């Protein structure tokens with residue numbers, strides 16, 4: 001190796017360090033190795049300027065993404081499209097508590113009830129896509145397109161999907177004063193009374209609406225429907241005897257069934273529940289083909305960055321594996337979705353397939369919102 005490059009290789013040319021400081025020394029050392037002939041006093045300044053800006057840009061390139069993704073840096077709001085105290089609210093608050101611990105930020109639950117959950121969903125569809133306004137909604141996301149001709153959002157394009165949360169069984173319940181002891185007796189009574197029977201639900205497209213629709217289809221009798229902004233207030237009126245029947249999720253009825261403040265005749269899923277072991281299945285109660293359970297998902301406005309959605313999916317999966325969430329869900333007759341379902345892909349597939357499933361049912365029932 002010729003003497004000069006040998007000297008360079010050993011880093012002989014450090015004298016310039018004194019003048020321009022440690023950084024300039026290192027830089028000029030590198031530049032020197034690419035050929036002395038190019039170097040003169042004036043270009044040294046030039047090199048210094050270029051290298052300082054290069055370092056600044058490199059530092060910025062490293063710093064900015066890290067800063068941009070320091071999510072979340074403020075409290076997050078999850079919109080529940082039904083009243084406080086109801087089943088969707090209960091599920092959301094349990095999951096939000098655990099997600100908040102993982103994300104290191106408060107999560108505020110905001111109840112925006114009305115129109116079977118479509119008002120709250122529309123609110124989030126139009127919200128800023130910065131990751132600070134989310135939606136936890138259920139099967140209503142997939143029934144709304146068939147029920148609401150002028151729906152102000154499209155569930156297949158206006159949201160980013162975070163993941164499935166849980167799938168909740170329902171029960172067919174009644175006011176505590178109803179004298180009938182079996183579902184068969186209740187069916188006979190409804191068939192005899194027809195619209196004299198007051199059936200409560202949480203608006204068109206709500207889970208309690210769909211269950212009621214399927215029940216009335218199954219027994220061939222129409223009841224009078226009394227809509228609420230959620231089954232939270234509906235169950236209060238059921239306990240008080242203002243309405244006769246309600247089909248609602250176990251997350252909103254289990255405690256009332258246990259303490260006798262409402263009556264229940266059957267669950268709406270094929271197997272008995274450990275949380276309500278005395279309640280028969282539809283097949284045992286005389287409605288063999290009757291089955292409905294309510295899936296729930298977490299959403300962000302469309303355009304929310306993939307990094308934020310991925311962070312939310314991660315936090316959701318951690319919350320659904322949280323011992324406390326698992327125990328509380330089990331006590332209320334449900335279970336968290338498995339991690340494989342708590343993903344954007346699984347939720348998207350569910351939304352799309354359920355729109356296709358419920359469309360014909362709603363069409364056949366001729367049930368449409370004005």
Ligand code: MLT
Pocket residue numbers: 082083086087088089138140201202205206207208209229230231232248
């Ligand atoms: C609620 O949270 O009030 C319910 O989900 C209402 C319903 O869909 O029946």
